[in-house]
Amino acid sequence: MTQLIVEPMGDSALLIQFGANVNEAVHAAVQAAASCLERQAFEGFLECVPSFTTLTVYYDLEKLKRSAEHTSAFEFVRCRVEELLKDSGAMPADSRQIIEIPVCYGGEHGPDLSYVAEINGLSEEEVIRIHTGQDFLVYALGFAPGFPYLGGVPERISAPRKATPRLHIPAGSVGIAGTQTGIYPLETPGGWQIIGRTPLALFRPGDQPPVLVQSGQMIRFKAIRTADYERLGGGCR
Template sequence: MNYSLRPLGDSAVVIQLGDAIATDTHEKVKKVTSFFEKNPQKWIIDIIPAFTTVTLYYDPMTILQKKKEKLPYEGVCSILSELLSHELEEDSTSARVIEIPVCYGGEYGPDLEEVAHIHGLSVEEVISKHTNGDYLVYMIGFAPGFPYVGGLDPDLATPRRKSPRLKIPAGSVGIAGDQTGVYPIETPGGWQLIGRTPLSLFQPDEETPSLLQAGDHIKFVSISEDEFKEMEGKS
């Protein structure tokens, strides 16, 4: 497996596994992440998978005790060269498909008509294209539980808003560039909002706070405003 290493500050190393957002690179990221999760290393503090990288935060003192290099980073590189020289097992975890109900347009999706206008589509066509996509969660970031999702129909790729909103309601579904995503908590943001889900994507009191995880597939399902309110009342 091809990779490169680079330092991140004085206590982290970035394992670079590709240069572009792609499913094959995502599979490498999953494979490396799964390896370290299944084979815990005392020197690793945290594992952060992203689009094309896996970042390992480490304890420098543990590294110095384990390896005799003058710098902890050199010791980490030596250890990783040993660990990653062998063929890693494929991640055997079955991909989950998570259905996310969305009420499109109106107060729930104030930018839906603008997105349709930009692309010369009807509102119905935008909704159809958005719900027919096969979406892969590449990573979680920006805000707790926020999924970075690939698979958006190129016909819907839309630039961010020129003026970001100071408050975006939790559950808002948006488009930015060639990605779509869901805001799990209220936060500022500049994505084009086309709808909202009544599902709670981030519950800090749960053992697994984030509903979505890297590697999940998302299926957006259009619902009515009445269905939205009914589901919201049960959540």
């Protein structure tokens, strides 16, 4: 494994950087490290939050079992983490679970589908075919509870963010921003180009885990008709 960069994030967290660029290999290393720390939590470990190239580790200063050799809590946690991660390696890609997400594209559910088609010189049907034609890796959850950041959108259907974000994007909306695509779990403001909507709930506060998709899983979009969208429970939220 390449040399990790470990830096303090204030007095109660540190951040580990696994690479400079977003790619599947770096992502796999982040995922492996997160699951390794969760399995072998040291006393005082609170949680860790994986992102594209980094893992932030949160700890409780009061509960760390420090010995005198460590000048600071940061140094202590850094040593513990480096020791635990020595053999964590990378998450094997074939262990990734694929989650199918039904999406009703265009129309009232995807008001920006025509725009995305137009700026790329495609028909709406071609955009849908490309968006449903490959699996996307969930690089991270963030922005809102359960919001998956999916990378690897082909340039052929990429689109810039809206200059002025919409104030209300309905829950379930599927958007494109640059070469990223994502799904809004809650009604929030947002600037992504909305091409469709899924009737599935991505944030499930009563469940364990409370989200439909997790970092490290794959998403496959499937086009459905408006009637199916309503049958699957969409539109009544």
